[in-house]
Amino acid sequence: MQSMSIALFFTDQEAMQMDISYLFITALFFVGTALLIKACEKLRGQS
Amino acid sequence: MTGQSFLQITLYVVVLIALAKPLGAYMARIYQDEPAGLNSWLAGFENCLYRWSGVDAKQDMRWTQYALASLVFNLLGLLVVYALQRWQAFLPLNPQKLPAISPDSAFNTAVSFASNTNWQGYSGEVTMSYLTQMLGLTVQNFVSAASGMAVLVALTRSFIRRNSNGIGNFWVDMTRSTLYILLPLSLVLAVVLVGQGVVQNFKPYQTVTLTEAVSYEQAKLDADGKAVTDAAGKPVTETIKTQEQTLALGPAASQVAIKQLGTNGGGFFNVNSAHPFENPTPLSNFLEMLAILLIPAALCYTFGVMIGDTRQGWVILAAMTLIFTALVFVAVPAEQSGNPALTALNVDQIASDKQAGGNMEGKETRFGIANSALWAVATTAASNGSVNAMHDSFTPIGGLVPMFLMQLGEVIYGGVGSGLYGMIVFAIVAVFLAGLMIGRTPEYLGKKIEAFEMKMAAIIILVPPLVVLGGTALALILDVGKVSVFNPGTHGFSEVLYAFSSAGNNNGSAFGGLSANVPFYNLMLGLAMLFSRYWLMIPVLALAGSLANKKIVPVGLGTLPTHTPLFAVLLIVTVIMVGALTFVPALALGPIVEHLQMTQHTQVQP
Numbered sequence: 001m002q003s004m005s006i007a008l009f010f011t012d013q014e015a016m017q018m019d020i021s022y023l024f025i026t027a028l029f030f031v032g033t034a035l036l037i038k039a040c041e042k043l044r045g046q047s
Numbered sequence: 048m049t050g051q052s053f054l055q056i057t058l059y060v061v062v063l064i065a066l067a068k069p070l071g072a073y074m075a076r077i078y079q080d081e082p083a084g085l086n087s088w089l090a091g092f093e094n095c096l097y098r099w100s101g102v103d104a105k106q107d108m109r110w111t112q113y114a115l116a117s118l119v120f121n122l123l124g125l126l127v128v129y130a131l132q133r134w135q136a137f138l139p140l141n142p143q144k145l146p147a148i149s150p151d152s153a154f155n156t157a158v159s160f161a162s163n164t165n166w167q168g169y170s171g172e173v174t175m176s177y178l179t180q181m182l183g184l185t186v187q188n189f190v191s192a193a194s195g196m197a198v199l200v201a202l203t204r205s206f207i208r209r210n211s212n213g214i215g216n217f218w219v220d221m222t223r224s225t226l227y228i229l230l231p232l233s234l235v236l237a238v239v240l241v242g243q244g245v246v247q248n249f250k251p252y253q254t255v256t257l258t259e260a261v262s263y264e265q266a267k268l269d270a271d272g273k274a275v276t277d278a279a280g281k282p283v284t285e286t287i288k289t290q291e292q293t294l295a296l297g298p299a300a301s302q303v304a305i306k307q308l309g310t311n312g313g314g315f316f317n318v319n320s321a322h323p324f325e326n327p328t329p330l331s332n333f334l335e336m337l338a339i340l341l342i343p344a345a346l347c348y349t350f351g352v353m354i355g356d357t358r359q360g361w362v363i364l365a366a367m368t369l370i371f372t373a374l375v376f377v378a379v380p381a382e383q384s385g386n387p388a389l390t391a392l393n394v395d396q397i398a399s400d401k402q403a404g405g406n407m408e409g410k411e412t413r414f415g416i417a418n419s420a421l422w423a424v425a426t427t428a429a430s431n432g433s434v435n436a437m438h439d440s441f442t443p444i445g446g447l448v449p450m451f452l453m454q455l456g457e458v459i460y461g462g463v464g465s466g467l468y469g470m471i472v473f474a475i476v477a478v479f480l481a482g483l484m485i486g487r488t489p490e491y492l493g494k495k496i497e498a499f500e501m502k503m504a505a506i507i508i509l510v511p512p513l514v515v516l517g518g519t520a521l522a523l524i525l526d527v528g529k530v531s532v533f534n535p536g537t538h539g540f541s542e543v544l545y546a547f548s549s550a551g552n553n554n555g556s557a558f559g560g561l562s563a564n565v566p567f568y569n570l571m572l573g574l575a576m577l578f579s580r581y582w583l584m585i586p587v588l589a590l591a592g593s594l595a596n597k598k599i600v601p602v603g604l605g606t607l608p609t610h611t612p613l614f615a616v617l618l619i620v621t622v623i624m625v626g627a628l629t630f631v632p633a634l635a636l637g638p639i640v641e642h643l644q645m646t647q648h649t650q651v652q653p
Contacts (some may be wrong), residue, residue, distance in 0.1 A: 018151070044589060
């Protein structure tokens, strides 16, 4: 994993791709959770 | 079980319950903005914090605003911890010159600490710089715990309010939880722990000469640093003889204090509270164990005070304590009775003045059977996850107890805030079930329980089993999941089930044995932690929003009393039944089969 030690400084292509992948997964999850808030609010309005 | 064990357990439970009332009353005053000493002295500082951060402390947030504030705050914390780990090689306070953490491990750890799980796939002393430990992990220990407490306070408030759109202010609830509760308690505990010998410094690791040479086996590496394997593909080991040992140091006491009080559990060192620099004495062990359950137990009383009926809080605390005590008296005797296969080989496992007896594999001789098993039950009853013994080496039944406690949803005391809000959801389910059985309109604390509340309760109860059982199944189907299991068979199944039970209920303890610091498990367990934290927190806040908006129904003939011993029994039955119906089939494939194999003196075959 030494080759990834300079990731986020965008000098290691492989590490940079992995960083972006994990940050994308995180962003996706939080967007999904924000949609869950919206869905719960909609459900509350219906009941 | 020995008389000494019985006395230690009794002392622990008595002290815990005795402290619940004063601390609970103090916390209630903090949340109700009544003078409680500290909040009078530090009110100016608290207001400065709001002013500097642009927070309008008087704003009463709708549940959606409260949830979004909580989400954004947690996301930012997660990103900071991720960046600190990836950049630590270039940052200060890294005397060991530790390199950056790999992206998958950094993701897992960032999620783990932001979600108050504190699952650790890494070894602290050989992975994390002092700066990462302090600024990343310790800060998250405080704020993730405070987030859970804030959500609980919002839910509690919703029972008092009528026809209200607001449930409070997330920033105020979180600031007060941190400033007046977590910080002072942690400061006191950290100083006491330093007095007991827990290390707290910034020194580089020290190399010392041993009084006698030690030999150990380690994997042989080739010139490229890769493990050498034989013709069968098994790793080749070599014997190393040394007369030196490197002692890891660092600012441990400050992290240990909040890791226990905030039900975080992430150890400063790899072996967590089994390390003599984290937990050196019987007194430090008792205090750390007490700190695990102290705030979750006290919050029950806080809940009672805030809703204006302390009996309601006592009933919930009684239900939690009864389940906890019953399971302690399953785990401790299971460990004390030892392994019958060893008894058949004439191994002495009887407790005496010379030995603790029982199953001492994976346990510290300093702590013995009772304090190891009691810790295991406490740490999994709360969503703490710190360990002072290796759960992988427990007897099958001794290992089943911690696993089952996590699978109950971390509501037996549970995490700070999260445990009680989970238990309140079970109370809502209990009144609904009682309503169905006897034809009464379901009401809880004067609020009518209707379709929306039950839908939210269903999400809260169903998400963790889905994550745990689905994750375990996927890991055992895929080769990439099975390759990390070194104990194939029932024990290997237990290791995977335990890992997902821990991550999927935000506990964070590890059974051990499973090689989890690999991209597959780092990602899967990371996702499990995210879903089980935030996809429960959101429905809880939605529930709070709905309840706050309802009027308070006066107590009538059709109201089910929820402050009676009968309701405590109903609550216990609801929690146990939901947990048992969901997880007993999976437990039967792991620890139950292993127990049957052990009692028949048969060797567990791979």
